[in-house]
Amino acid sequence: MRPLDENETTQVFEKIFKFTGNNLKNIVENPSHEGPDPSPGRYCFRLQRNHVYYVSESLVRRATNIKRDNLVALGTQVGKFTKGGRFHLTIQGLGLLAANAKHKVWLKPTSEMSFLYGNHVLKGGLGRITENISPGDGVVVFSMADVPLGFGVAAKSTQDCRKMDPNGIVVLRQADIGEYLRMEDEL
CATH class of the missing domain: 2.30.130.10 (PUA domain)
Structure with a gap:
């Protein structure tokens, strides 16, 4: 699992912006209250086997103990990248889109x-x-x-x-x- 590079981030944000408009800010700046830390963390986007996940930073830190090959999924899948490099939203991200729909x-x-x-x-x-x-x-x-x-x-x-x-x-x-x-x- 790795962070998205600049090109991937642009594609993901453009696609989500199409559905949420200015509410994209709410998704990116959403505080996370998961984990042992008393201070709220943030949510972030991570890439695992061409699938993009929306996951809390606390969960990402805990998942670093798991080998990449053994990690199936983490957080909420938002979409995936095709073999051609294009990003497509998947139905698993519906909850995120519905809460912030324009x-x-x-x-x-x-x-x-x-x-x-x-x-x-x-x-x-x-x-x-x-x-x-x-x-x-x-x-x-x-x-x-x-x-x-x-x-x-x-x-x-x-x-x-x-x-x-x-x-x-x-x-x-x-x-x-x-x-x-x-x-x-x-x-």
């Missing part, structure tokens, strides 16, 4: 299952949507009970959504919590 979409109960089966969010299934969403913005998808279901990229702006056909795509799905069942062999 743009949100709420689904009607009738369209939740469709989203959890891997489909995009359609206008007909939209319950609520935050204002000032532009095409290409990162969006976190919630149920009407404020349970985070996944995330994706806005296909249309908030204003365009009001004029759309009910079968028009509002959010292009990137990840959803249904992946835990669909891809349980890989996860």
Whole structure:
């Protein structure tokens, strides 16, 4: 497990910024109260086998006693780097994104299952949507009970959504919590 280099950090922060906006500051400066130290530590990003983890510094110090080959995971996985060197967010980071999301979409109960089966969010299934969403913005998808279901990229702006056909795509799905069942062999 090692710290991210400058290029990797830039890619991770750009991707997270797309979903959190200025709330990225809350993620980076979040105090950690884990460990034996009475003073709060910080959270940091670490890389292990192309997977990026969000973990407290206290836990990182304790994990140095474990051999790299034997360390499977540490903290919350936020994403991974592909073989081509690009960074992709994974569903395990949904809790972090949902707590700091800038743009949100709420689904009607009738369209939740469709989203959890891997489909995009359609206008007909939209319950609520935050204002000032532009095409290409990162969006976190919630149920009407404020349970985070996944995330994706806005296909249309908030204003365009009001004029759309009910079968028009509002959010292009990137990840959803249904992946835990669909891809349980890989996860």
